[in-house]
Amino acid sequence: MAVGLLLYRSVLFSGDVLMTTDDNIGEIAQRKSDMPYTFLWHWSDANLLGIAWQLTFNWTNLLMWILPVKAFTDSIHAVDLILGSIFFALFLRQRAVSFWGQLLGGLAAFWVGSNFTLTYAGHIGKFAILMLAPVSLLCIEKMVRTKRLEWSLLAGGSLGAMFLEQLDVALFFSFLLGAYLLYAVWRDHGFGLKSVLRMILPALVLAGVVAFRPLWEGYRTIIGSETTRLAESNRNNWDFITQWSWPPEESIDFVAPGYTGWRSGEPEGPYWGRMGRSAEWEKTKKGFQNFKLENQYIGAIPVMFAFFALLVTWSKRRVTDEPLPGNRRWRADVYFWSAATLLSLLLSFGKFFPLYYLFYHLPVVSSIRNPNKFLQIFQLALAVLTAFGVSFACSKKPDVGPVSQNG
Numbered sequence: 046m047a048v049g050l051l052l053y054r055s056v057l058f059s060g061d062v063l064m065t066t067d068d069n070i071g072e073i074a075q076r077k078s079d080m081p082y083t084f085l086w087h088w089s090d091a092n093l094l095g096i097a098w099q100l101t102f103n104w105t106n107l108l109m110w111i112l113p114v115k116a117f118t119d120s121i122h123a124v125d126l127i128l129g130s131i132f133f134a135l136f137l138r139q140r141a142v143s144f145w146g147q148l149l150g151g152l153a154a155f156w157v158g159s160n161f162t163l164t165y166a167g168h169i170g171k172f173a174i175l176m177l178a179p180v181s182l183l184c185i186e187k188m189v190r191t192k193r194l195e196w197s198l199l200a201g202g203s204l205g206a207m208f209l210e211q212l213d214v215a216l217f218f219s220f221l222l223g224a225y226l227l228y229a230v231w232r233d234h235g236f237g238l239k240s241v242l243r244m245i246l247p248a249l250v251l252a253g254v255v256a257f258r259p260l261w262e263g264y265r266t267i268i269g270s271e272t273t274r275l276a277e278s279n280r281n282n283w284d285f286i287t288q289w290s291w292p293p294e295e296s297i298d299f300v301a302p303g304y305t306g307w308r309s310g311e312p313e314g315p316y317w318g319r320m321g322r323s324a325e326w327e328k329t330k331k332g333f334q335n336f337k338l339e340n341q342y343i344g345a346i347p348v349m350f351a352f353f354a355l356l357v358t359w360s361k362r363r364v365t366d367e368p369l370p371g372n373r374r375w376r377a378d379v380y381f382w383s384a385a386t387l388l389s390l391l392l393s394f395g396k397f398f399p400l401y402y403l404f405y406h407l408p409v410v411s412s413i414r415n416p417n418k419f420l421q422i423f424q425l426a427l428a429v430l431t432a433f434g435v436s437f438a439c440s441k442k443p444d445v446g447p448v449s450q451n452g
Contacts, residue, residue: 062118063118066167067167067168068118069167073118076100076106077109077117080100080106084100101209103209103210105173122172125172125176130152130154132179133147133151133154133428134147135179135183137150142432142433145435145439146435146436146439149432152347153344153424153428153431157343158341158420159417159420160424162341163339165338166339170210173207173211174214174215177204178222178425181207184196185200185226185229185248186229187200188244189233189234192243197243201252202251202252204219205256206255208259213414214421217418218421218422221422221425223249226248228381232377232378283402286413288321288324288333289320289395290415291320291395291397291416291420292394295319295320296390299344300344300345300348302342308339309338316335322336347427347428347431348427348431350430350435351430351431353434353438354379354431358376368436375433386426389420390420390423393418393420394416396416
């Protein structure tokens with residue numbers, strides 16, 4: 046909360062208004078003007094002959110309806126990041142991560158990199174997903190520890206609620222959260238019939254119920270507006286979908302701030318890399334030479350601790366002591382989050398990663414632009430490893446004793 050108030054102080058405690066390229070105060074005011082009627086369906090006469098439109102009743106739109114326009118515009122990013130940090134810390138606490146691990150992990154997940162600097166672009170739906178993702182992780186942990194139905198339903202409900210915010214990013218995050226749901230149940234209980242019926246099935250059913258309408262509407266939109274274009278030119282669609290792929294060589298930005306410039310149009314540090322470059326730019330000089338609105342700097346310290354977590358886990362694979370007392374599955378956790386970090390980074394490369402072409406042919410994925418959205422998942426997964434690394438470095442070596450077979 047202190048970090049959030051510090052970083053957003055120039056708009057929270059003054060008469061200034063937060064400027065964003067999308068979701069700016071004019072856009073917010075227009076959306077708010079017809080609430081609450083737009084939650085049901087509403088005819089707006091603001092655009093020429095008018096238009097019928099509807100807003101999803103979700104966390105973001107609820108706050109937009111309740112708060113004054115300026116207060117919402119200035120605070121929504123900070124509110125989501127602060128709440129996300131709290132739920133993320135509570136999740137890490139369930140995994141026996143120390144306070145300092147929770148602190149540095151939360152900072153690495155939400156207050157640096159794309160997850161913070163996307164404030165400049167607005168993208169308030171993404172920030173709501175960043176808040177809901179650790180809610181799902183926390184509920185999953187509570188579910189596997191207590192085996193109670195209500196935690197399973199809360200896990201599924203929070204997972205489904207992400208689809209009410211922004212469909213494409215929610216779909217990408219659901220790959221991680223769905224995998225963690227299955228992994229956590231297997232880690233603690235195995236895949237017996239009781240585990241499936243008591244924990245996995247209720248969560249997935251409720252997630253499907255909540256997410257059904259946005260998924261169906263998205264599917265209808267794809268079928269109605271995309272199929273013809275896909276049939277006409279699959280190559281052009283590939284170029285369109287993967288234009289915002291993260292160039293692998295620019296990953297140095299994770300530890301070297303502003304190495305390729307800060308963002309497009311920034312007078313003091315214009316972006317000179319190749320993310321967002323149009324496919325035919327080198328030949329025709331038409332379209333975008335590049336385009337980037339956020340900065341991916343995470344910091345050498347979080348990255349160092351993330352590698353340290355993996356190093357400790359690998360070096361102690363034949364040793365009996367436990368770096369995290371009370372957490373009998375720390376080794377499996379580190380391997381899971383390492384795999385999630387690596388895979389999300391590779392997928393963020395998009396057209397620069399050969400196997401992305403296979404991923405692109407999955408249902409619906411071929412209509413989702415910008416593989417660099419996986420960088421938000423990468424940052425969250427890396428932050429979990431950072432938290433484990435800090436805990437390994439800070440925890441006292443416990444008494445040596447036998448380790449369970451699944452440890």
